[in-house]
Amino acid sequence: MLIQLQGYDVTVTYKLGKEMFVADTLSRAYLQAQSNPIPSTNGCESISLMQSVFEQELEFVNLSHHLPISEARRKEIQVATEQYECLQEVKQLVMRRWPQSKTQVPQTVAPYFPWRDEIGVQNGVLFRGKQIIVPGAIRQKIMTALNSSHISINGTLRRARELFYRPGINDHVKTFIQRCATCREVDPA
Missing domain, CATH: 1.10.340.70 (Endonuclease III; domain 1)
Structure with a gap:
């Protein structure tokens, strides 16, 4: 998972639960984002392909497996x-x-x-x-x-x-x- 997340720039901040009013609602009502390939410096499209696979994995998790x-x-x-x-x-x-x-x-x-x-x-x-x-x-x-x-x-x-x-x-x-x-x-x- 860490390897897959390396393609992202993430900043994590702690928030108290009582301050997160709409977190649960938003997790169920996300916006459909179009995935545009990230231009890579060496001309490879491997980063966008890796992100695409990662996004597909996140979209469908089968609990029974x-x-x-x-x-x-x-x-x-x-x-x-x-x-x-x-x-x-x-x-x-x-x-x-x-x-x-x-x-x-x-x-x-x-x-x-x-x-x-x-x-x-x-x-x-x-x-x-x-x-x-x-x-x-x-x-x-x-x-x-x-x-x-x-x-x-x-x-x-x-x-x-x-x-x-x-x-x-x-x-x-x-x-x-x-x-x-x-x-x-x-x-x-």
């Missing part, structure tokens, strides 16, 4: 998302536009409303930020995989929060771990 889960698990999540009616409604709202009020969305989708600006779709998989939204049909499988090393409630919660999201995930993880016989055996007395 950077997840620490297997391709088979990703496909399983994708299929389960297509079959789960609630997540299909969420997906439609993401693609069209969320209503302004929570009362205007179906009850099944209401738990996702507070995070409507963070939810996106890539390759048929719903994400909340960098977390996969887990379809109901495979939640138990995901929990079993997360708890495979029996690393306590806090350890499993940490792993779950890194990768997955679903409304009430904290309570679900705690209940699952409390029912796990292996976890109960290795619990401190």
Whole structure:
């Protein structure tokens, strides 16, 4: 990344979060800039080509390619998302536009409303930020995989929060771990 950034003249200044009023809004409403090749001193167009490739990489980042889960698990999540009616409604709202009020969305989708600006779709998989939204049909499988090393409630919660999201995930993880016989055996007395 540092090599790719060498073609730019950048000055970084620190600003307090409370002073950045429109940063989030502007990050979603950027202007389409035309890329003009930068004239190079030696006649090469390699700088503009490198910038073009870098800009393309920045425009499209596929989260599903950077997840620490297997391709088979990703496909399983994708299929389960297509079959789960609630997540299909969420997906439609993401693609069209969320209503302004929570009362205007179906009850099944209401738990996702507070995070409507963070939810996106890539390759048929719903994400909340960098977390996969887990379809109901495979939640138990995901929990079993997360708890495979029996690393306590806090350890499993940490792993779950890194990768997955679903409304009430904290309570679900705690209940699952409390029912796990292996976890109960290795619990401190």
